[in-house]
Amino acid sequence: MQNCYSKIRALIKTTPTRWGTRIAQIDFICNSENALKSYIAYPDATSSTIKSLLSTPQFWQKLSGLWLFFKPIHTHQKMSESNGATINKVYPRWIDINRHMNEFQLEESGSPWWQEINSYCTSTQGVWNQRMEKQLLSIHLAAYILTPENSKTVILSHFQEQINDFIRAKYGENSSAVASYFEYVDQEGPFNILANFWKHYTYKPLLFWKSIRHYCPELSKLAITLLTTTANSVASERSLSIMNLLQNRLRSRMGVETMDRLCYIYINCRSIQKLNNNKINGELSSGRDDRDRER
Structure with missing residues (x-):
């Protein structure tokens, strides 16, 4: 290590756990590529199997492909551990990860692991979709839509139904919150697109809902509660x-x-x-x- 990098470095293997993406393990090996290639040149360095593996370009190509695949997922996982991770940020994280998975399951992505990723995403059991639907709840969807900058975002119809059912279950079918929600989504009534709070507070969600709580107290209370609720791991x-x-x-x-x-x-x-x-x-x-x- 010292001969390759002009300083002492350690090849460290992190302790496996039940959760995590193992990105640190991949990082350590990728960053030690030159040292490992130099190490296997010694006659008594290690077994012939490991020597053969470390000397093949395919091994390093596949390792690099793993790093490119897991790094964005690891980044989103770290975001979910933050104290600033509120409920309204859960849905966009899943959407970003899903988009990333869809890109890497295509042969055109150039990933050496595209077939394995494609099998995981499109298997008859639907492992990936089942996992996403199990962990993505109606409360996460409602918090996302009640963030003003996302009010006009088009989401899947069954997700929209989940949001409607969530608000009805919370306040009742005939409550003002249900009517206010549809006015908010359609930007009608007090939520008219020309209203000043759209101009000043679209990217300040708490101020947005506080400024209009006199017109829709129930929906405003729900939105403020969701936007201030921590949702980390x-x-x-x-x-x-x-x-x-x-x-x-x-x-x-x-x-x-x-x-x-x-x-x-x-x-x-x-x-x-x-x-x-x-x-x-x-x-x-x-x-x-x-x-x-x-x-």
């Missing part, structure tokens, strides 16, 4: 850690429902304890008041 990672802590060899036969309850209690134990203490203190205080009145 921290909660999922914490839940996985808690599951590993709770489910050991003595509890290996617990069902999903029991595990969910135990995780809920573990996460909220301080709040639950505080509520119980307040209830006990309230009962004690009420008892003292009753005794004082009797005297």
